[in-house]
Amino acid sequence: MSYIEVERATKEFVHDKTPFTAFENISLTIERGEFVCILGASGCGKSTLLNALAGFSPVTRGRVTIDGREVVEPSTKYVTIFQNYGLLPWRNVQKNVELGLENRKLTRDERREIASKYIDLVGLSAFKRSYPRQLSGGMQQRVAIARALAVDPEILFMDEPFGALDAITRSKLQDDVRALSQIERKTVVFVTHDITEAVYLADKIVVLTPNPGRVKAIVPVPLQGPRDRVSHEFLEFQNRIFDLFHRAPDELVEYMI
Amino acid sequence: MKKTLRGVRNVVVSFALLIILWQAVFSVSHFSEALFPSPTTAFKALLETIQDGTLVGNIAASLKRFAIGYASAVVVAVILGLILGVLPRVFQFVNPIVQLLRPISPMAWAPFIVLWVGIGDAPATVVVFIAAFFPVLLSTVSAVVNIDPIYFKVARNFGVKQPYALWKIIFPAAFPQIANGIHLALGTAWVFLAAGEMNGVQSGLGYMVVDARNNLRTDVLLAAIITIGALGLALDGALKFVDKRILNTWGGVEN
Numbered sequence: 001m002s003y004i005e006v007e008r009a010t011k012e013f014v015h016d017k018t019p020f021t022a023f024e025n026i027s028l029t030i031e032r033g034e035f036v037c038i039l040g041a042s043g044c045g046k047s048t049l050l051n052a053l054a055g056f057s058p059v060t061r062g063r064v065t066i067d068g069r070e071v072v073e074p075s076t077k078y079v080t081i082f083q084n085y086g087l088l089p090w091r092n093v094q095k096n097v098e099l100g101l102e103n104r105k106l107t108r109d110e111r112r113e114i115a116s117k118y119i120d121l122v123g124l125s126a127f128k129r130s131y132p133r134q135l136s137g138g139m140q141q142r143v144a145i146a147r148a149l150a151v152d153p154e155i156l157f158m159d160e161p162f163g164a165l166d167a168i169t170r171s172k173l174q175d176d177v178r179a180l181s182q183i184e185r186k187t188v189v190f191v192t193h194d195i196t197e198a199v200y201l202a203d204k205i206v207v208l209t210p211n212p213g214r215v216k217a218i219v220p221v222p223l224q225g226p227r228d229r230v231s232h233e234f235l236e237f238q239n240r241i242f243d244l245f246h247r248a249p250d251e252l253v254e255y256m257i
Numbered sequence: 258m259k260k261t262l263r264g265v266r267n268v269v270v271s272f273a274l275l276i277i278l279w280q281a282v283f284s285v286s287h288f289s290e291a292l293f294p295s296p297t298t299a300f301k302a303l304l305e306t307i308q309d310g311t312l313v314g315n316i317a318a319s320l321k322r323f324a325i326g327y328a329s330a331v332v333v334a335v336i337l338g339l340i341l342g343v344l345p346r347v348f349q350f351v352n353p354i355v356q357l358l359r360p361i362s363p364m365a366w367a368p369f370i371v372l373w374v375g376i377g378d379a380p381a382t383v384v385v386f387i388a389a390f391f392p393v394l395l396s397t398v399s400a401v402v403n404i405d406p407i408y409f410k411v412a413r414n415f416g417v418k419q420p421y422a423l424w425k426i427i428f429p430a431a432f433p434q435i436a437n438g439i440h441l442a443l444g445t446a447w448v449f450l451a452a453g454e455m456n457g458v459q460s461g462l463g464y465m466v467v468d469a470r471n472n473l474r475t476d477v478l479l480a481a482i483i484t485i486g487a488l489g490l491a492l493d494g495a496l497k498f499v500d501k502r503i504l505n506t507w508g509g510v511e512n
Contacts, residue, residue: 073413086408090432090506103416
């Protein structure tokens with residue numbers, strides 16, 4: 001049995017009295033410690049799928065289980081990182097990172113110490129007293145990552161976390177997230193529409209097609225060791241993923257797992 | 258600092274223009290001094306009421322009623338607004354009542370207010386309360402309803418539960434818009450303070466207006482009117498200053 005299991009999951013909404021299917025019949029499994037990217041164009045229901053995994057908005061049919069237990073609500077065991085950071089603008093960096101620790105049985109000093117450790121880890125030691133608006137987008141996202149890691153979750157759900165950042169900042173944060181997920185031994189489920197990003201980060205890529213969202217292919221990434229965005233193998237594999245978006249479903253068998 | 262100086266200069270220049278205009282209209286008009294006091298007469302009346310102590314006494318009485326009525330309205334309306342904001346199903350039923358009561362001038366209640374709470378400080382305080390209550394209540398509810406859903410997601414994800422979420426997440430997230438409502442209500446409440454003091458009470462700036470009218474002292478009347486305007490302006494400025502300070506530490510708003 002896998003760590004995260006999604007079995008024939010479907011999500012339907014009723015919007016303005018018209019029913020709408022965000023995704024349909026999605027089945028996939030994720031192992032502990034795996035870095036999985038969910039890749040697809042806008043409207044393929046990838047964020048909705050992540051919301052279902054994270055317990056914000058459970059599936060309407062099928063089942064989502066984490067560690068054998070059905071997901072019905074959010075938990076600090078699996079924390080979501082949003083594209084627009086979700087920092088609390090009235091709290092400084094230190095207090096933002098302490099948010100998830102406040103309902104635990106910790107003294108104020110213990111809380112401060114844990115938060116400081118993760119702020120140091122994301123390289124923002126000098127900005128503990130700063131407020132989110134005083135930081136750049138990339139720094140704000142680092143704060144959100146520190147806040148997530150501070151509660152020591154098993155899984156990080158990341159919803160297009162670098163979508164609002166410039167290319168240089170984005171590639172730096174990609175390196176950091178990959179490194180952090182390995183150091184901290186987290187399972188990461190990362191939603192993106194950026195093929196290069198998915199190929200660079202993932203152990204396994206779940207390709208979704210839109211209207212409604214369906215799994216087109218689940219592709220393990222064969223690249224070993226540190227990845228080079230301009231190496232021959234990298235570009236070749238990236239092209240294969242790119243091709244997937246332009247092929248009919250019956251041609252995909254060779255990539256299916 | 259430079260900005261403040263420029264602000265002061267603008268105020269001085271604009272008030273000087275107003276007084277010049279006033280004097281000019283007085284000079285060309287055929288009204289007697291008793292019907293349309295000149296700036297000098299009004300200023301003399303102002304000095305007179307300062308010297309005999311009536312102005313200060315009336316200001317103190319007015320400010321006390323205003324402070325109690327306005328502060329209690331803000332506290333009650335914000336708390337009620339936060340609760341109704343997170344319970345939209347309840348608000349559905351409360352809202353029609355609010356919309357029915359809101360357009361009624363607090364002064365329309367004046368006869369009942371005197372019957373129910375008697376005379377003295379209470380009626381004007383209640384009028385101020387009513388005037389401030391509805392704008393603050395409605396802006397608080399709409400502030401809570403319009404909170405970016407991401408804050409609720411973050412709260413759920415990090416296990417911030419009610420009632421903690423109310424003051425850790427909901428109140429601060431809604432605060433900038435609530436502050437806006439509190440600020441708007443200040444002006445409205447101040448307008449109704451003077452009106453509220455025209456019934457059932459023997460002190461305050463509103464009473465001063467009525468009393469001057471009854472004594473045919475248009476110069477004192479005008480002195481009272483100017484004082485009401487000046488104090489309203491000063492209160493607004495003070496609240497603006499406090500707002501800015503709080504919103505700065507709130508971190509949500511740029512200067």
